[in-house]
Amino acid sequence: xxxxxxxxxxxxxxxxxxxxxxxxxxxxxxxxxxxxxxxxxxxxxxxxxxxxxxxxxxxxxxxxxxxxxxxxxxxxxxxxxxxxxxxxxxxxxxxxxxxxxxxxxxxxxxxxxxxxxxxxxxxxxxxxxxxxxxxxxxxxxxxxxxxxxxxxxxxxxx
Amino acid sequence: xxxxxxxxxxxxxxxxxxxxxxxxxxxxxxxxxxxxxxxxxxxxxxxxxxxxxxxxxxxxxxxxxxxxxxxxxxxxxxxxxxxxxxxxxxxxxxxxxxxxxxxxxxxxxxxxxxxxxxxxxxxxxxxxxxxxxxxxxxxxxxxxxxxxxxxxxxxxxx
Amino acid sequence: xxxxxxxxxxxxxxxxxxxxxxxxxxxxxxxxxxxxxxxxxxxxxxxxxxxxxxxxxxxxxxxxxxxxxxxxxxxxxxxxxxxxxxxxxxxxxxxxxxxxxxxxxxxxxxxxxxxxxxxxxxxxxxxxxxxxxxxxxxxxxxxxxxxxxxxxxxxxxx
Numbered sequence: 378x379x380x381x382x383x384x385x386x387x388x389x390x391x392x393x394x395x396x397x398x399x400x401x402x403x404x405x406x407x408x409x410x411x412x413x414x415x416x417x418x419x420x421x422x423x424x425x426x427x428x429x430x431x432x433x434x435x436x437x438x439x440x441x442x443x444x445x446x447x448x449x450x451x452x453x454x455x456x457x458x459x460x461x462x463x464x465x466x467x468x469x470x471x472x473x474x475x476x477x478x479x480x481x482x483x484x485x486x487x488x489x490x491x492x493x494x495x496x497x498x499x500x501x502x503x504x505x506x507x508x509x510x511x512x513x514x515x516x517x518x519x520x521x522x523x524x525x526x527x528x529x530x531x532x533x534x535x
Numbered sequence: 536x537x538x539x540x541x542x543x544x545x546x547x548x549x550x551x552x553x554x555x556x557x558x559x560x561x562x563x564x565x566x567x568x569x570x571x572x573x574x575x576x577x578x579x580x581x582x583x584x585x586x587x588x589x590x591x592x593x594x595x596x597x598x599x600x601x602x603x604x605x606x607x608x609x610x611x612x613x614x615x616x617x618x619x620x621x622x623x624x625x626x627x628x629x630x631x632x633x634x635x636x637x638x639x640x641x642x643x644x645x646x647x648x649x650x651x652x653x654x655x656x657x658x659x660x661x662x663x664x665x666x667x668x669x670x671x672x673x674x675x676x677x678x679x680x681x682x683x684x685x686x687x688x689x690x691x692x693x
Numbered sequence: 694x695x696x697x698x699x700x701x702x703x704x705x706x707x708x709x710x711x712x713x714x715x716x717x718x719x720x721x722x723x724x725x726x727x728x729x730x731x732x733x734x735x736x737x738x739x740x741x742x743x744x745x746x747x748x749x750x751x752x753x754x755x756x757x758x759x760x761x762x763x764x765x766x767x768x769x770x771x772x773x774x775x776x777x778x779x780x781x782x783x784x785x786x787x788x789x790x791x792x793x794x795x796x797x798x799x800x801x802x803x804x805x806x807x808x809x810x811x812x813x814x815x816x817x818x819x820x821x822x823x824x825x826x827x828x829x830x831x832x833x834x835x836x837x838x839x840x841x842x843x844x845x846x847x848x849x850x851x
Binding site for chain 2: 385416418437439503
Binding site: 575576592597655658678684687691692 | 696715720784848851
């Protein structure tokens with residue numbers, strides 16, 4: 378039986394998302410079955426560029442204006458300073474030949490890493506299925522995550 | 536033997552605490568034995584409304600003024616903006632029929648989820664047993680947590 | 694076969710680092726084989742006092758000025774307020790006889806806890822081997838971490 382790893386990507390911060398993808402792709406390259414479960418701010422990684430298609434009520438519109446962004450526009454958890462920090466980190470990653478989040482997503486998909494979006498948080502944040510990038514394999518809830526995690530060797534919450 | 540899950544709730548942020556309770560109650564509803572270990576800022580979830588009974592020295596008083604709050608007054612990890620963000624999130628959770636933290640705690644207790652408060656951090660933060668809500672099952676240290684975690688299928692640090 | 698625990702220290706915040714060391718030393722004192730894998734901001738714990746020896750390009754210099762610090766100068770994740778919060782927390786920890794990070798590192802080493810620095814993040818942050826404290830046992834990547842974690846009872850991402 379293959380060894381397994383699951384990663385919950387709760388954070389939408391560039392540095393944490395990059396850590397998640399490095400761990401996920403490393404695990405997959407070692408032959409592990411890997412799934413990444415994106416929830417809360419981590420859903421920003423899965424949002425299409427250009428904002429949500431439909432707005433559903435004033436409060437969700439406000440949330441989505443504050444929480445705008447996609448995999449190419451994630452803030453840094455520290456020293457972001459209105460974008461200077463993330464710009465700096467992207468530059469340094471590029472110089473060190475670390476793939477971008479977009480490239481990591483492509484790698485992840487080619488390695489059969491399952492990309493899952495959390496239904497519960499999609500719902501209350503007002504993000505619809507059509508707002509998500511096609512790389513998403515499934516929408517699922519905590520039960521699906523746990524069913525997977527209980528047989529996994531490594532489970533991380535990022 | 537029942538499958539087990541442990542969740543360390545280090546964070547006292549509303550969004551992370553909600554994620555912790557959703558995972559914990561989902562695991563319990565799947566028949567897993569679940570314990571939640573609250574430590575550091577996560578202890579705010581377990582504090583009674585209205586602040587601490589006794590103050591123990593100036594520095595602890597300062598800490599507890601800065602770190603005031605209970606399960607109904609947790610800030611958001613992002614976009615809190617002096618309370619606007621948390622207000623917005625609570626509204627959206629309610630609209631989506633996601634239980635409040637208070638309701639999740641009641642659910643957790645009815646599902647036999649163990650609610651544990653970390654003795655070490657209680658001590659240095661100056662929080663006494665009588666400052667905690669009655670839902671707390673035990674005060675315990677890292678050794679108790681680890682003893683539990685080493686036989687668990689899923690261990691998360693939130 | 695000994696039971697094992699791994700802790701990824703992604704955060705460089707005093708409170709999270711302390712939580713990591715308390716868990717690690719407790720696990721070791723229970724006879725578990727423990728490794729701590731420091732990455733991203735967590736690398737600050739492993740940096741020698743006094744800043745990096747060589748600077749490598751303007752952008753890394755800027756990053757390292759923003760991200761200066763060592764195990765004795767870690768900020769708090771909340772209420773840091775330009776150093777007041779961390780000063781307060783250190784005072785309270787001392788009063789409660791909780792060891793400092795420096796003392797915890799010494800304890801960890803005496804308990805055979807493996808201290809590992811992440812090569813990938815060292816590289817892009819421009820931190821060289823000679824910038825690290827001698828307590829570091831190895832520089833290694835995600836594959837080494839995962840190889841360890843897949844046989845461990847407890848894996849946490851802090």
